[in-house]
Amino acid sequence: MHSFGYRVNALVTFAVTILAMLCAMASLSDNLNVPSPTAEVEVLNINWFQRQPNGNDEVSLTMNISANLQTVFTWNTKQVFVFVAAEYETPQNSLNQVSLWDGIILSKDSATFSIHTTNKYRFIDQGSNLRGKDVNLTLHWHVMPKTGKMFADRIVMAGYRLPEEYR
Ligand SMILES: *[C@@H]1O[C@H](CO)[C@@H](O)[C@H](O)[C@H]1NC(C)=O
Ligand SMILES: *[C@@H]1O[C@H](CO)[C@@H](O)[C@H](O)[C@H]1NC(C)=O
Numbered sequence: 754m755h756s757f758g759y760r761v762n763a764l765v766t767f768a769v770t771i772l773a774m775l776c777a778m779a780s781l782s783d784n785l786n787v788p789s790p791t792a793e794v795e796v797l798n799i800n801w802f803q804r805q806p807n808g809n810d811e812v813s814l815t816m817n818i819s820a821n822l823q824t825v826f827t828w829n830t831k832q833v834f835v836f837v838a839a840e841y842e843t844p845q846n847s848l849n850q851v852s853l854w855d856g857i858i859l860s861k862d863s864a865t866f867s868i869h870t871t872n873k874y875r876f877i878d879q880g881s882n883l884r885g886k887d888v889n890l891t892l893h894w895h896v897m898p899k900t901g902k903m904f905a906d907r908i909v910m911a912g913y914r915l916p917e918e919y920r
Contacts, residue, residue, distance in 0.1 A: 780901025
């Protein structure tokens, strides 16, 4: 004779097992999803470009950031953190990364966008390395799943050159 308690216990164990399986399947199906996102970051204008009194270069840009990250979304996606960075090399560092803009995408519907904006965060170099500098404008995204581990990827738009002179 199975007692009531035994049956409840068996039911809970079963439910937990199913839940664990669903979680595993969710992160597995996430791994099987092959996203094909697209992105384009276009510099529309250099608003100004100067050397600060402390010797650091600073530039203000107007950009057109467009992306379609809809294929990154699965039913297991909670939200996607996205940011645009300027990446460049200097004699001191092989990789300098300056975040210019960021945002959080909460749904697949809003994962396709085109934003006309000036840099949200200041683009300052630790030194005066920016004149004529080749910069990669890079769109990064971090996918925060409902269950399973976070993953990140990026699209690099290489070879944007900053002006040779301050203005
Ligand atoms: C921004 O880029 C998108 C896609 O390339 C384009 O459709 C749109 O016209 C651009 N907007 C501006 C202001 O350049
Ligand atoms: C910029 O992009 C190019 C091409 O993807 C790459 O070879 C180079 O290392 C990148 N530069 C930096 C500083 O990340």
